[in-house]
Amino acid sequence: MAREDVERVREAIDIVELIGSTLDLRKAGKNYKALCPFHQEKTPSFYVFPETQSFYCFGCGASGDAITFVMRTEQLGFREALERLAERAGITLQSSRLHDDQEDEHRQRLFELNRLAAAWFAHVLWSTAFGEPARAYLERRGVDRATAERFGLGFAPDAPAALLRYLTQRGASADELVQAGLVVRRDDGSLVDRFRNRVIFPIRDRQGRILGFGGRSLGDVQPKYLNSPQTPLFDKSSVLYALDLAEESIRAQRSAIVVEGYLDAITAHQFGYSNTVASLGTALTERQGKLLRRLADRILLALDADAAGRQATLRGLELLRTALADAERPVADPRQLVRFERTLGVELAVVVLPEGFDPDDLIRQDRPRWEAALARPVPLVDYYLDALLGSQPPAHPREAAALLERVAPLLLELGDPVQVDLYTRAVAHRLHLPEETVRRLLASYRRRPVKSSSSTNGQQPGQRPLTTEQQLIALLLRYPDAAAIFLEELDQESLLDVRHREIVQALRSGVVGAETGWPDELTEYVAFLRERVAAQPDLPAPLARQALRDALRRLRRERHDERLRSLLSEVRVAEQTGDRAALRSALELIEALKQRFPEFYPERSPYFRDTRDPVT
Numbered sequence: 157m158a159r160e161d162v163e164r165v166r167e168a169i170d171i172v173e174l175i176g177s178t179l180d181l182r183k184a185g186k187n188y189k190a191l192c193p194f195h196q197e198k199t200p201s202f203y204v205f206p207e208t209q210s211f212y213c214f215g216c217g218a219s220g221d222a223i224t225f226v227m228r229t230e231q232l233g234f235r236e237a238l239e240r241l242a243e244r245a246g247i248t249l250q251s252s253r254l255h256d257d258q259e260d261e262h263r264q265r266l267f268e269l270n271r272l273a274a275a276w277f278a279h280v281l282w283s284t285a286f287g288e289p290a291r292a293y294l295e296r297r298g299v300d301r302a303t304a305e306r307f308g309l310g311f312a313p314d315a316p317a318a319l320l321r322y323l324t325q326r327g328a329s330a331d332e333l334v335q336a337g338l339v340v341r342r343d344d345g346s347l348v349d350r351f352r353n354r355v356i357f358p359i360r361d362r363q364g365r366i367l368g369f370g371g372r373s374l375g376d377v378q379p380k381y382l383n384s385p386q387t388p389l390f391d392k393s394s395v396l397y398a399l400d401l402a403e404e405s406i407r408a409q410r411s412a413i414v415v416e417g418y419l420d421a422i423t424a425h426q427f428g429y430s431n432t433v434a435s436l437g438t439a440l441t442e443r444q445g446k447l448l449r450r451l452a453d454r455i456l457l458a459l460d461a462d463a464a465g466r467q468a469t470l471r472g473l474e475l476l477r478t479a480l481a482d483a484e485r486p487v488a489d490p491r492q493l494v495r496f497e498r499t500l501g502v503e504l505a506v507v508v509l510p511e512g513f514d515p516d517d518l519i520r521q522d523r524p525r526w527e528a529a530l531a532r533p534v535p536l537v538d539y540y541l542d543a544l545l546g547s548q549p550p551a552h553p554r555e556a557a558a559l560l561e562r563v564a565p566l567l568l569e570l571g572d573p574v575q576v577d578l579y580t581r582a583v584a585h586r587l588h589l590p591e592e593t594v595r596r597l598l599a600s601y602r603r604r605p606v607k608s609s610s611s612t613n614g615q616q617p618g619q620r621p622l623t624t625e626q627q628l629i630a631l632l633l634r635y636p637d638a639a640a641i642f643l644e645e646l647d648q649e650s651l652l653d654v655r656h657r658e659i660v661q662a663l664r665s666g667v668v669g670a671e672t673g674w675p676d677e678l679t680e681y682v683a684f685l686r687e688r689v690a691a692q693p694d695l696p697a698p699l700a701r702q703a704l705r706d707a708l709r710r711l712r713r714e715r716h717d718e719r720l721r722s723l724l725s726e727v728r729v730a731e732q733t734g735d736r737a738a739l740r741s742a743l744e745l746i747e748a749l750k751q752r753f754p755e756f757y758p759e760r761s762p763y764f765r766d767t768r769d770p771v772t
C-alpha cells in the first residue's frame with residue numbers, strides 16, 4: 157500500500173514538467189539542460205533525462221528522480237516531498253502511520269489470543285481430568301512429556317464453548333475470537349469452539365509465535381485433522397510445522413527433512429532428527445519450498461510410501477522444482493556462479509519409505525531401516541523417472557511416446573549435458589526406444605517455446621525483472637554483513653530511485669534491524685525486494701561480497717554509459733551544425749564524466765592500440 161503510494165506519485169509526475177517549472181530548461185538532443193541549481197556555473201551541465209525520469213549534473217554530480225529533486229530544492233524529508241508531489245498531482249496518499257499501527261495492533265492482539273488459547277489447551281491436557289484421554293493418546297503414540305511440552309501440545313475438551321467462556325472472561329470479544337479462528341459462528345448466530353475433543357498442535361512461526369492450530373480428533377468425528385482457517389496470521393500454504401524448532405539444526409546441517417504430518421515431525425524430533433519440518437499437506441507449496449531453500453542446500457522429502465503418498469511426493473517435487481527454478485539467480489560473476497545457472501542450487505532427494513510406513517511408524521518400529529533410507533535418498537530425477545515410467549516396459553510404442561513426452565521437460569531441465577546424456581540413455585533403455593529417437597524428441601522440445609510452468613502456480617507470469625539498481629539494493633538487504641563495506645563506498649549519484657537512497661541511508665545509520673524499523677513508506681517496498689530475491693541460493697560471505705561488487709560495478713557502468721551516450725549524441729549534432737560552442741561544452745562534460753568514473757578510463761598503453769573504449 158505504502159509502496160503503491162510512492163509508485164503512483166512517481167508515475168503521475170513528469171520530471172521535465174516539474175523541473176521546467178522552476179528552471180530554464182533547454183533542449184539538448186533527446187534531453188534537457190539547465191544551469192545547475194546545486195552548484196555555481198556559467199554553462200549548463202545540469203541534465204534532465206525524460207527517458208529515465210531522472211536528472212544528473214555533470215559538474216557536481218547531483219542526481220536523482222523527481223522526489224529527490226523536491227527534497228533537495230525545498231529542503232524536505234522523503235515523506236514531506238512525497239506529500240508535496242502527491243498534492244501537485246492530485247493524488248490522495250493511502251497510507252498513514254496511524255493505519256499501519258492499527259493493523260499491527262490487530263495482529264498483536266490475535267497473537268495474544270492464540271497464546272492464551274495455547275496455554276489453556278496445555279493446562280487442560282496436563283492438569284485436568286478432562287485431559288486424560290489425550291494423555292493416554294500421546295502415551296499410546298509414544299510421545300514423551302518433554303517433547304510434547306516442547307511442541308506446546310494441548311487438549312480441547314469435548315465441550316461446546318469452554319474456550320469461548322475462558323477467553324471472554326479475559327476480555328476477548330466474540331468477533332475477535334471468530335477472526336482468530338478459535339470460535340465458529342453458526343448459521344443461527346450462536347458461537348461454538350472450533351476445536352472440541354481434539355489433541356491440539358500449535359503451529360508457530362520461526363520466532364515461535366503461534367499462528368494457528370491443528371487438532372486431531374479423538375472420537376470418530378471427521379475430519380480426523382482440523383486446522384485453523386485462513387486468518388490474518390495463518391496461511392497454511394506458507395507455514396512449515398516445527399520450523400521454529402528445526403531452523404537452527406537445518407542451518408547447521410544445511411539439510412532439511414520434510415515430512416507430512418504433525419506426529420511425523422514430533423517423533424523425528426523426539427528421536428534426534430531435529431532438522432525435520434512438516435508440510436501439513438500432501439504437497440509442498442511453492443512458498444514452503446522457498447522458505448526452506450534459504451536455510452538448506454539439501455532437501456529430503458520423506459513422505460508416505462503408499463500410492464497416494466507417491467502421487468503427493470510427485471506433486472511436491474514438481475512444485476518445489478518450479479519454486480526453485482523460478483528463482484532469479486544471481487548472474488554477477490559468470491565463472492563463480494555458473495553453477496547456479498546450470499542447476500537449481502539445491503539438492504532434492506526422496507527418502508523412500510517401505511510400503512505402508514510413514515516416518516512416525518518407521519522411526520519407532522525399525523530405526524535401522526529409517527536410518528538406511530535416510531542415508532540413501534534417491535536423487536530427484538531417478539525417483540521421478542521411476543515413478544513416471546513404472547517398473548514394466550511400455551506395452552505399446554504409443555505408450556512409450558506418451559511417457560517420453562512426460563519425462564522430456566524434466567530431462568531438459570537438467571541443463572548439464574553430461575547428465576542429460578546419461579539420463580537420455582537410461583530413459584531410452586527403459587522405454588525400449590532407440591537413443592536417437594529420445595534425442596530427437598528432446599531436440600524438438602528445445603526448439604519449442606517453453607510455456608512457463610509458473611503461470612499455473614500462483615506466481616505472476618508478467619513480473620517485471622528487477623532493474624540493476626533494485627538488484628543491488630536487494631543484495632544489500634539480503635546480506636547485511638557483506639553490505640557494510642559497500643554502504644561506505646556506495647555513491648548516491650548512481651542511485652536514481654529515491655527509495656533506494658532512503659534504504660541505503662537507513663542501512664548506513666543503522667536504525668533498521670533485519671525486520672524492523674523501516675519508515676512506513678518503505679516497509680512494503682523493502683518486503684517486495686526481499687521477496688523477489690528470497691528464493692535465490694544463500695551465498696557464502698565471499699561470494700556475497702563478489703556479487704555486491706559486481707552489481708555495484710554494473711550499476712556504475714550503466715549510469716556512465718547512459719550519460720556518455722547522451723553527450724556523444726550532442727557532440728554529433730554539434731559537429732553537423734557546426735556549433736562550436738555546443739561542441740566545446742559537450743566535450744568538457746565528457747571530460748567531467750571521466751573524472752567521475754575513472755574506472756572506465758584506464759590509462760592507455762603507449763605501445764598498444766587500446767580496445768577498451770566504452771561502447772557508444
Ligand SMILES: [Zn+2]
Binds near residue numbers: 215
Ligand atoms: Zn551541479
